[in-house]
Amino acid sequence: MRAGLALIAALALCATPVVAQSKSKLPPAVQILEMCELLASGDVLAMEAANSEGWDTYEDELASPHMRTINGAKQVAGLGYAEMYTLLETYPSGVLGYCRVDITDAEGDAQAVVQSVQNLDRYEGQGQQISEGSFASLIGAYDKNRLLLVEHSVDGFILQLTILPTDGVN
Numbered sequence: 001m002r003a004g005l006a007l008i009a010a011l012a013l014c015a016t017p018v019v020a021q022s023k024s025k026l027p028p029a030v031q032i033l034e035m036c037e038l039l040a041s042g043d044v045l046a047m048e049a050a051n052s053e054g055w056d057t058y059e060d061e062l063a064s065p066h067m068r069t070i071n072g073a074k075q076v077a078g079l080g081y082a083e084m085y086t087l088l089e090t091y092p093s094g095v096l097g098y099c100r101v102d103i104t105d106a107e108g109d110a111q112a113v114v115q116s117v118q119n120l121d122r123y124e125g126q127g128q129q130i131s132e133g134s135f136a137s138l139i140g141a142y143d144k145n146r147l148l149l150v151e152h153s154v155d156g157f158i159l160q161l162t163i164l165p166t167d168g169v170n
Helices: 002-020 028-040 046-052 110-118
Strands: 056-060 067-076 080-091 094-103 123-130 133-140 146-153 156-163
Touching: 028 046, 028 067, 028 080, 028 094, 028 110, 028 146, 028 156, 046 056, 046 067, 080 156, 110 123, 110 133, 110 146, 123 146
Parallel strands: none
Antiparallel strands: 056 067, 067 080, 080 094, 094 156, 123 133, 133 146, 146 156
8 A cells, every 4th residue: 555655646746847847848949939929918826837847936016006116036947047027007998018128248149049939920021130139029929919020139138018909800
């Protein structure tokens, strides 16, 4: 009986890291984008999710009931120290969500970092590689209200996502 319980416990311990690491197998820029997508969507549990993914987040106190800001920071493996700013504005037609992540001393291969986001089926648009770095201007493939800029250059890494209010229309 004890051997059976020990085997079950050992298997549970072996399986847990695999589940916990599933997001970490994504390229770093895609991990950042997914967090921005969640935060800019206005999801009420987004800060909790960000904290569980290692972001140190806090919400600013604003006088307006129609605006909310969330800030955060995290060391992102393969890219560097990331600083995040999210703004949510509530309008009659819906919520405008904006999320920007800056990494001043970005690491990694600029082209590969930007390309990892361009490879996602949910975005389409133009990428450009010049001597200063790699740049992409994208729009949601299925949701045209999602606008995305991704840059990795001598100035660092920037990911900027805007989700426009939809009023139920895409």
